[in-house]
Amino acid sequence: MMKYVVLSLMVIFSASCGGNKNPNFLELEEEDIAAKELLQGIWLDDETESPLMRVEGDTIYYADSQSAPITFKVMRDTLYTYGNDTAYYKIDKQAEHIFWFHSITDNIIKLHKSEDPNDSLSFVRREVVIPTYTEVTKRDSVVTYNGTRYRAYVYINPTKIRVVKTTYSEDGISMDNVYYDNVMHICVYEGKKSLFASDVTKQMFAQVIPADFLSQAILSDTKFVKVDRNGFHYQAVLAIPESSVYSIAEIEVGFDGKLTITSTK
Incomplete structure (x- = not known):
């Protein structure tokens, strides 16, 4: 079961002013x-x-x-x-x-x-978007398992992929703010041999993160956690921009090069 830190779900997910009217009903209105x-x-x-x-x-x-x-x-x-x-x-x-x-x-x-x-x-329309990262960020973890030395890399790549989040002004007007998402690149090496290399995008978490949350979240961070007999473990953070609301998912890269995404227990 996913762990959420939630301080303002009402603001982010609540329907506007009494809820949305039936779309079919609205279509009949002139x-x-x-x-x-x-x-x-x-x-x-x-x-x-x-x-x-x-x-x-x-x-x-x-x-x-x-x-x-x-x-x-x-x-x-x-x-x-x-x-x-x-x-x-x-x-x-x-x-x-x-x-x-x-x-x-x-x-x-x-x-x-x-x-x-x-x-x-x-x-005058300006591209005012608040990214989590403004440049590529590299993290290099050197680990040893069963006497073998590995390097586990994470590259956090800012993109121009737009994420739209509904916000509300102080006066109670609904607005859609625009943010940029990130793409993570994970790679694992044994010496010079590449065991795994792949981009990780927000869409890859669709099976473990609710769709309503995912649509307004950005893939804000990914960190290497450990290596064990199952493979290399990472934690991915998917967050609602400019809020304290986030979800954590687990990424496992097996020694066979297979990537698995699960929700946190």
Whole structure:
């Protein structure tokens, strides 16, 4: 059984504002095209005068440069956003220059439309992604078993593989933040003879890590643990970015070169 350290599962995995409505039910709803047209443009927070979101077509761009754009619809008096999760927000007031809605935390978000072209600068898309590692990291473990000397390597390789994690702003707005995953390269040598060499990716843990967790996690670390009669043992850490939530899985490389992944006991 996997060991989890969980401090904020409610934030990460909870459904938005009362749960998601039945997708089949939503498909039967007629989209309010007039309300969508009213939303086009840049919207500022009434209290701070700071840009919050830019609406273009059927897409919302948030001023937080780490957040991915999300699609939306307006049906009846509700704004629906479609990212990792489907979130919905009750609309309180909407006009050409006014947009008020209830957030997930039941705060009333009051916005007004920008008339300053310079506010568009808040939505210049930048690749702001927080990686666990910024360069290849090498770990070399020298071990002896039954009188034979081995070298067990781990290379942690940063990638451009995007992982999207649902987060919530202080005001209770659902956003999708983007992070980069890692690929681990494990190799074992007996002298100059290679016993094993292979990349290890997050997808290889699908049989031992729940899918909902895995989709928002990154393969953050892998460490050599020991060698015994069964082979070479490693621990892989799969973590939800910027949280204290993680899962540990075991990797075993046999002397026959076979790799096995199991959950921790």
